[in-house]
Amino acid sequence: MKIEVWSDYVCPFCYIGKRRLEEALNQFPNKDQIEVEFKSFELDQNSPKYSSQNIHEVLATKYGMSIEKAKQSNLGVGQQAETVGLTFNFDDMKPTNTFDAHRLAKYAKTQGKAAEVSEKLLNAYFTESKHIGDVETLADIAAAEGLNRQEALNVLTDENAYASDVRQDEALAQQYGVRGVPYFVINQKYAISGAQPVQTFTGALQKAWQEETKSPVLQDLSTVEDASCEDGNCVIPEKK
Numbered sequence: 001m002k003i004e005v006w007s008d009y010v011c012p013f014c015y016i017g018k019r020r021l022e023e024a025l026n027q028f029p030n031k032d033q034i035e036v037e038f039k040s041f042e043l044d045q046n047s048p049k050y051s052s053q054n055i056h057e058v059l060a061t062k063y064g065m066s067i068e069k070a071k072q073s074n075l076g077v078g079q080q081a082e083t084v085g086l087t088f089n090f091d092d093m094k095p096t097n098t099f100d101a102h103r104l105a106k107y108a109k110t111q112g113k114a115a116e117v118s119e120k121l122l123n124a125y126f127t128e129s130k131h132i133g134d135v136e137t138l139a140d141i142a143a144a145e146g147l148n149r150q151e152a153l154n155v156l157t158d159e160n161a162y163a164s165d166v167r168q169d170e171a172l173a174q175q176y177g178v179r180g181v182p183y184f185v186i187n188q189k190y191a192i193s194g195a196q197p198v199q200t201f202t203g204a205l206q207k208a209w210q211e212e213t214k215s216p217v218l219q220d221l222s223t224v225e226d227a228s229c230e231d232g233n234c235v236i237p238e239k240k
Contacts, residue, residue: 001034001205001212006041006173006183009101009121009132012077012088017182017195018122019084024201030209038118040102040169041181047097049133055093080195081126088126096133099166104138106162107155108147116145187212 007014025031059070074090081088101121108117120141124130131137135156142152155161176185184192186208192200
C-alpha cells in the first residue's frame, strides 16, 4: 500500500500532519507494508530566498492583518504543534523560497535518504530556525544525514538538477486538484486534505488495507446462457 504526501517545508500544518500520520501508522499492525512517499509542493513559488521580514511580518502582509494578530495566529499553530510533540520557534524562523530544499529532497531520494532529509528540513526550519533557502545550510543538512556534502552542494548550485522532478510533482498535484497542503493520497484512490486528526488517518488506513487485501469478487457480465464445458461434458445450450 502506498501513501503519497504533498507538502512544503515552510508549511506548519504539513509538519503537524506528518506527525499525525506517523502516529496512525505506529498504531497500524501492517505498518511495514506501507510505503510513504513525500511529494513537492511550493506554497509560494515567487517567495524570495532572502527576506528581511520575520514570519509574523510575512503573515501580516500576506493577509492584511496587524503584527499582533499574526503573532496570535502563530501562537495558536504553535500550540497545535505541541500536541504532537513539536516545538515551533516562530520568532526566529527565516521565511524563504523552498525550491532548492525540494530539489535536495529529490537528490536524497536517489540516495535512499528521502524520509530522513525531509524530516530534517522541517525540523531545521520550524525548530532550529535555520535558513533552508541557503545552499550551504542545505548541504550541511544533507551531510548530517550521511550524504556527501560536496555532491549535495554540486546539485544545489546547478539550478537544473532535479528541477524537473519537483515540477512533475507539482503538475501531478494540479491534476489531482490540490490547492493546499498537506495533502495525502492513499493508493491513488483516497485523499485526505489537511492535518486531520489521527483517527481520520487510522480509519483511512483500515479502509484502504481491507480493499487491498480482500479476495476479489467477480461480477458475471454474461448476456446469454453460456456454451461451455463442465464436468467433462460439452453441451450447446438449447434455445428457448
